[in-house]
Amino acid sequence: MTVGSRAHSFNAAADRYSAGRPSYPPALFDFVEQFTSRPLSGARVADVGAGTGIATAVLRERGADVIGVEPGDAMAATFHTLLPDVPIIRGDGNALPLADASRDLITYAQSWQWTDTTRSVPEALRVLLPGGALAIWWNTTALDVPWIREQHQRIAHHCGVKPTSRARPDDSDAIRLAGLSGLRVARRQVRWSRVIALDTHLANISSRSAFLVLAEDDQRGFLSEERRRLREFFPDEAVEETYVVDLLVASRP
Template identity: 30%
Template sequence: MVSRDNSSTSFGAVADVYESARPDYPSAAVEWLLESVLEAGERPLVADVGAGTGKLTRIITAAGCDAVAVDPDPAMLDALRDAVPGVPAHVGTAESLPLDDGSVDAVLLGQAWHWVEPVAASAEIGRVLRPGGTLGLIWNIRDESVPWVRRLNSVVSRGGALAMFDDGPPPVAEPFHQLDEERWTWSRTVTRSQLTDLVKSRSFYITATTDERNGIDRNLTALFDDVGLTGSTTIELPYVTRGFRATRPIR
């Protein structure tokens, strides 16, 4: 959702599906990312970069922060303005932020850092953060330790985030150094229709050819039938939320 290729700006075509299908972020995880700026005592200003439809933005504001949203896709920002009225929203990327030097207390990216060029993005985020400010990265990851989820991921593509995690923690560069990490496990109750929409909100599906989509649909149908997910039947979709944070040095 931030910049790396055309897939990152494909979501606006299905903004309504993205908004309804994608899970929210655990409040505890976002509060952990913002811990140091919340402890400062004043209402911090937080930039949500790659904000999409505002899934993370609304948790930021609920935590007691003011927010500004940045996304490369104007259609996603239109949906965000409806979902989170009053939050300033600007077209931009992690590598080119429409924000002044030292103007924000924290910059958060949800489901987004795997889209960016980390050296350029780290430098640009360092520019807009005040000294001592926080860079926070967060992902909701489907829990592959569960067999049916592992099969789901084989059907729909594990995605760029999991591929990145295969190589270790998210890469960051100057002015950031060590990333702290925490994890939260939880599950979301979903129907067959909701899980189908979740798949359709993914960039690999949005940008697939008709033949590729038909093949994915057939494999999903077989999977849903095998796990007994029919009609209004529900299933627990397990997640691991991974959060990472780093501080911009004061000097």
Template identity: 40%
Template sequence: MTTAEEQEKHRQAHSFGAAADAYERGRPPYPPEAVAWLVPEHARTVVDLGAGTGKLTRALRAPGREVVAVEPSAGMRERFSHVLPEVRVLEGTGESLPLPDSSADALVCAQAWHWVNPERAVPEAARVLRSGGRLGLVWNFRDLSVPWVAELDGILRDYAAAPTEDRQVDRLGERFGPVERQRFRWHHPMTAGEVVDMIASRSYVITLEPATREGLLGRVRALLDAERPAEMPYVTECYRAGLRVR
């Protein structure tokens, strides 16, 4: 990756705070079956890395389980605290987790592992997890097999390149055991306004020039007016790996 590409990645990674409200309104949750696959039932302390406004955090909560959120953006943490005031949210990154050694049974990262530096984030995850703990990585993707969703994706690509598609799941190294993968297809009810908010909360849209961004969103609204969808089809892609017993 060139210096220019690294700078653009950094700019996009730190853009979300400016769109925290749109993120909360437009981003989808995560299907319960995906969360059950990612997190062991016996896990009592679970870290939600890159928690954003708490989309995954809500699904991670369970009786007898403590969920600790870690989020680098002040804007996102503020919105998180408004939505989930009972959950502890800490400032931190994948490369610098504000948690003690061997303090968590599971660490889950949703929509964010592609932003981290794995050379630093993998040892940090291993440090925080208890022996035999689990790392879970998850992404929601719009289902492009649906024609109008593919058309929506084409509009986005006319204006901005998506962030790197490298999910970095092949860089967990020897600290973790084999990486398992699972996919879940589902539909999330959404209004046209929520779809626009979802698009507006993407990092590569947030960082566009205002006039360009409004042009993109105008085309998105026109497509939605024509299609009138009531839901968004998603594919949730999950990865999990256990920390090797120390």
């Protein structure tokens, strides 16, 4: 299973991705504004790997002049359906279809890991205006919550991957070595939670890249058993998911 096949697997589940994936807390965007010393309102933003527009929608709500960049057909189609007034263009972070020095902010929500940093970093720097910033973040799993940690291990075992001791490997070294060492960089982690229906939680699981490449029978069997397990914890079928957003922001001179 290649990185490319996992990246493109989202196209087969755009509806599940849109229905199940969490958004992001206001504190994340507050910190981006604080770090860049400018409001998002009126900022020219490119949301790269925009998917179905989860982060794009929040950026627009904050008043940004935002455009989505997305390589996948189905994801882009769902984006257009959900955000018909927001422009979306086809492309990815390794070859941004954007003009030089045209954006105040470039964001990668859950998508930086699909890029080749030897290409995506120079591309970001090319497109950013002087004083512009690059913001990269992930909703990572709160593994200190027992039921979440146990589920994380079950999913990893079922998908044939090694469970991690933390939700996401530390990408900061790779990013720094890829060319951001000369920029002003800050990292923050923001803990937050949401309460959702059990069906929405299961849709979230089913939209993960390692899960999507499994056979459909394997997916259905796991989700059926997971539904049974979770009803023991959440008999009212209202599931509290807890996340820690891992955010890295870098600004250019």
